[in-house]
Amino acid sequence: MPTIYDVAKRAGVSPKTVSRAINGDAPVAEATREAIALAIRDLDYVPSHAARSMRSTKTGLVGMITGAVSGASDASAPGGLPDLLIVQTAQSRLEQSGKALFIADSGGSSQRVPELIMRFQAHRVEGMLFVAEQHKRLVDPLPWSDTKKVLVNCFDDEGTPAVLPDDEGGQFDLVEAVLAKGHKRIAFLTLADGLPATQLRMRGYQNALTKAGVAFDPDLVLPADLMGDAAEHELIADALDKFFALPSPPTAICCGNDRLAVAVYGVLRARGITIPDDVSVVGFDDYRVISETLYPKLTTAELPYAAMGQRAAEILTEILEGAEAPAEKITERIKGRVVVRESLVPPPANTSTNH
Amino acid sequence: MPTIYDVAKRAGVSPKTVSRAINGDAPVAEATREAIALAIRDLDYVPSHAARSMRSTKTGLVGMITGAVSGASDASAPGGLPDLLIVQTAQSRLEQSGKALFIADSGGSSQRVPELIMRFQAHRVEGMLFVAEQHKRLVDPLPWSDTKKVLVNCFDDEGTPAVLPDDEGGQFDLVEAVLAKGHKRIAFLTLADGLPATQLRMRGYQNALTKAGVAFDPDLVLPADLMGDAAEHELIADALDKFFALPSPPTAICCGNDRLAVAVYGVLRARGITIPDDVSVVGFDDYRVISETLYPKLTTAELPYAAMGQRAAEILTEILEGAEAPAEKITERIKGRVVVRESLVPPPANTSTNH
DNA sequence: CAGTGTCATGACATCCATGACATGACACTG
DNA sequence: CAGTGTCATGTCATGGATGTCATGACACTG
Numbered sequence: 001m002p003t004i005y006d007v008a009k010r011a012g013v014s015p016k017t018v019s020r021a022i023n024g025d026a027p028v029a030e031a032t033r034e035a036i037a038l039a040i041r042d043l044d045y046v047p048s049h050a051a052r053s054m055r056s057t058k059t060g061l062v063g064m065i066t067g068a069v070s071g072a073s074d075a076s077a078p079g080g081l082p083d084l085l086i087v088q089t090a091q092s093r094l095e096q097s098g099k100a101l102f103i104a105d106s107g108g109s110s111q112r113v114p115e116l117i118m119r120f121q122a123h124r125v126e127g128m129l130f131v132a133e134q135h136k137r138l139v140d141p142l143p144w145s146d147t148k149k150v151l152v153n154c155f156d157d158e159g160t161p162a163v164l165p166d167d168e169g170g171q172f173d174l175v176e177a178v179l180a181k182g183h184k185r186i187a188f189l190t191l192a193d194g195l196p197a198t199q200l201r202m203r204g205y206q207n208a209l210t211k212a213g214v215a216f217d218p219d220l221v222l223p224a225d226l227m228g229d230a231a232e233h234e235l236i237a238d239a240l241d242k243f244f245a246l247p248s249p250p251t252a253i254c255c256g257n258d259r260l261a262v263a264v265y266g267v268l269r270a271r272g273i274t275i276p277d278d279v280s281v282v283g284f285d286d287y288r289v290i291s292e293t294l295y296p297k298l299t300t301a302e303l304p305y306a307a308m309g310q311r312a313a314e315i316l317t318e319i320l321e322g323a324e325a326p327a328e329k330i331t332e333r334i335k336g337r338v339v340v341r342e343s344l345v346p347p348p349a350n351t352s353t354n355h
Numbered sequence: 356m357p358t359i360y361d362v363a364k365r366a367g368v369s370p371k372t373v374s375r376a377i378n379g380d381a382p383v384a385e386a387t388r389e390a391i392a393l394a395i396r397d398l399d400y401v402p403s404h405a406a407r408s409m410r411s412t413k414t415g416l417v418g419m420i421t422g423a424v425s426g427a428s429d430a431s432a433p434g435g436l437p438d439l440l441i442v443q444t445a446q447s448r449l450e451q452s453g454k455a456l457f458i459a460d461s462g463g464s465s466q467r468v469p470e471l472i473m474r475f476q477a478h479r480v481e482g483m484l485f486v487a488e489q490h491k492r493l494v495d496p497l498p499w500s501d502t503k504k505v506l507v508n509c510f511d512d513e514g515t516p517a518v519l520p521d522d523e524g525g526q527f528d529l530v531e532a533v534l535a536k537g538h539k540r541i542a543f544l545t546l547a548d549g550l551p552a553t554q555l556r557m558r559g560y561q562n563a564l565t566k567a568g569v570a571f572d573p574d575l576v577l578p579a580d581l582m583g584d585a586a587e588h589e590l591i592a593d594a595l596d597k598f599f600a601l602p603s604p605p606t607a608i609c610c611g612n613d614r615l616a617v618a619v620y621g622v623l624r625a626r627g628i629t630i631p632d633d634v635s636v637v638g639f640d641d642y643r644v645i646s647e648t649l650y651p652k653l654t655t656a657e658l659p660y661a662a663m664g665q666r667a668a669e670i671l672t673e674i675l676e677g678a679e680a681p682a683e684k685i686t687e688r689i690k691g692r693v694v695v696r697e698s699l700v701p702p703p704a705n706t707s708t709n710h
Numbered sequence: 711c712a713g714t715g716t717c718a719t720g721a722c723a724t725c726c727a728t729g730a731c732a733t734g735a736c737a738c739t740g
Numbered sequence: 741c742a743g744t745g746t747c748a749t750g751t752c753a754t755g756g757a758t759g760t761c762a763t764g765a766c767a768c769t770g
Contacts, residue, residue: 015720015756015757025758048477048479050755050756052757054756066443100459103446121401228647269625270624289644290617373727378728406728410728410754410755
């Protein structure tokens with residue numbers, strides 16, 4: 001690999017002049033510039049980032065750690081991969097600011113995190129992004145607290161800047177969209193207990209009802225999520241049967257996420273209940289492989305991973321560029337769009353349909 | 356950030372001794388070693404990778420480019436993200452060899468690839484991984500042909516080492532599993548034309564039939580994939596209706612991928628056909644969010660992204676460690692497992708069931 | 711034309727870690 | 741005890757790019 005000296009020799013100038021031509025930090029005569037450009041092309045010269053960053057202390061590097069950052073669940077949850085979207089959009093945004101992105105995966109083990117951080121430190125990363133595979137609260141504070149960092153899809157109690165999905169707002173908007181179609185009896189199949197998303201989405205659901213003046217009916221809320229466990233399908237089937245056994249059954253069903261919606265579609269069809277004619281169904285996440293493939297296509301609230309990745313990169317960039325994290329909005333919630341598709345229509349005329 | 360000099364001063368030794376203590380490339384007295392270790396901990400010293408790699412020309416860096424590498428389809432295909440698994444497993448394998456992974460996404464534009472490569476070159480990566488989001492042939496040869504690289508999920512005509520899914524073998528095994536249950540009439544809903552996977556899976560299907568002595572019936576093969584286009588559902592419904600209108604309808608249906616299987620489940624249920632009692636259904640990809648969520652759970656052939664990422668990293672490591680790419684098996688095909696789940700059972704006793 | 715400013719460029723030190731080489735302190739051999 | 745080997749450590753130069761300072765060549769001002 002040629003060095004700046006090789007280029008200098010070939011162009012008949014000093015290395016420093018080549019440096020100037022490349023970085024444009026001082027005037028270089030047109031003729032000289034061209035000679036240098038030619039030499040660079042001839043030699044396939046690419047400046048060494050290592051040498052460069054040794055002098056400038058600015059490395060232009062950012063590290064990203066994916067995987068379970070918390071010690072809570074150290075198993076790689078099936079199907080719960082943090083969407084590549086976060087990585088992609090963060091990388092793309094960082095690139096705009098001339099930063100390169102390193103990634104490392106903790107493989108689900110929080111013990112490995114300090115080691116990964118060390119590795120990043122060795123590369124003198126300017127900042128770091130921690131990405132959890134699922135909205136969660138970090139239990140152990142992250143080591144190396146002096147490094148500038150932004151949490152994505154997770155938060156801690158130390159006030160580290162974090163970018164989170166607005167589960168509550170998303171669910172609120174979604175339920176509002178359901179209400180807007182005229183539904184009054186809206187069931188809710190909730191996610192597993194203990195997840196922040198579970199509580200937040202529930203609150204969004206309730207708030208939307210309240211705002212619309214629709215009474216909250218606890219009979220319309222049942223748990224359905226066993227994280228893919230075998231018994232899950234039965235649980236959902238039971239829940240749906242209970243709903244439809246009610247004196248006033250629901251005309252719309254909110255599923256905690258799109259995955260649950262798949263199961264709901266299956267059960268309803270097996271019961272001879274047609275979506276959306278008999279009952280509307282909505283999900284959450286906009287997991288497009290599901291939401292666009294189900295028939296009818298699923299109405300759902302987007303889990304805005306793309307926007308989150310981008311925003312996290314943006315915040316990190318701001319922090320790196322000097323603006324100390326503005327204390328006011330340390331935690332930023334990103335609200336996803338409501339994507340209305342075929343599975344949501346007005347309730348059937350005869351609302352008291354009993355199956 | 357402290358330097359090796361700071362550590363040396365604090366431990367009362369020369370920088371070189373610190374270096375030796377860290378790298379273990381020469382004997383260091385026990386007492387000295389401890390003093391150094393203490394100083395390192397006190398100062399939170401982490402050796403600078405930049406300075407280190409300047410001397411040794413070994414950077415320990417590997418770059419990965421994801422996204423559409425070919426110029427063929429420059430739109431970010433919905434739902435067609437290369438699974439994060441490839442990235443994760445590759446990174447994890449590289450880490451074992453002490454390599455760090457840089458990633459960059461072409462964002463679907465092949466024009467951006469040279470620029471990304473330049474960026475990697477600046478970091479003096481030792482090798483690169485190109486990951487396509489979908490099994491494909493690269494049309495433009497990659498620039499910088501001197502860099503050591505491995506292609507993942509794609510291949511070119513230059514004999515660049517590549518790691519591919521064994522679509523043919525996977526489909527073969529899957530169909531064999533179906534045949535083993537006693538099915539003779541096995542329909543096949545194919546993927547979009549022109550994809551390597553489409554042809555290969557078809558060949559696997561045919562070979563398995565041939566080996567079992569089951570005649571290939573063109574009436575049992577219909578296209579079903581419009582890449583998520585709106586008309587897809589209808590196409591699939593029509594195809595299924597045609598199948599069941601045959602004098603001897605299929606007792607099992609192979610779907611080109613798991614996504615199609617979702618649609619098939621929907622249509623069949625709407626027709627009152629029960630899976631797997633009336634007909635068995637199998638997919639391809641083992642997209643677990645789908646295959647484990649559908650009811651009944653989907654039998655499918657794994658698209659071995661995890662193994663591919665790991666294997667690619669392994670091959671790259673081998674190449675980097677000197678072993679010139681063994682000319683014989685430049686292209687490696689990884690076969691995924693067949694995952695038998697509830698959707699596959701023996702055919703119904705009365706095979707001539709007509710719906 | 712001397713004096714001053716601007717422009718283009720070069721010389722040199724420097725960033726941090728390490729390879730090559732050297733050295734002081736011992737221990738051992740004959 | 742001179743000679744040799746081993747061990748632990750130090751000195752110095754180096755890698756590639758760049759910040760700092762210096763300088764030669766002009767152009768312009770009065």
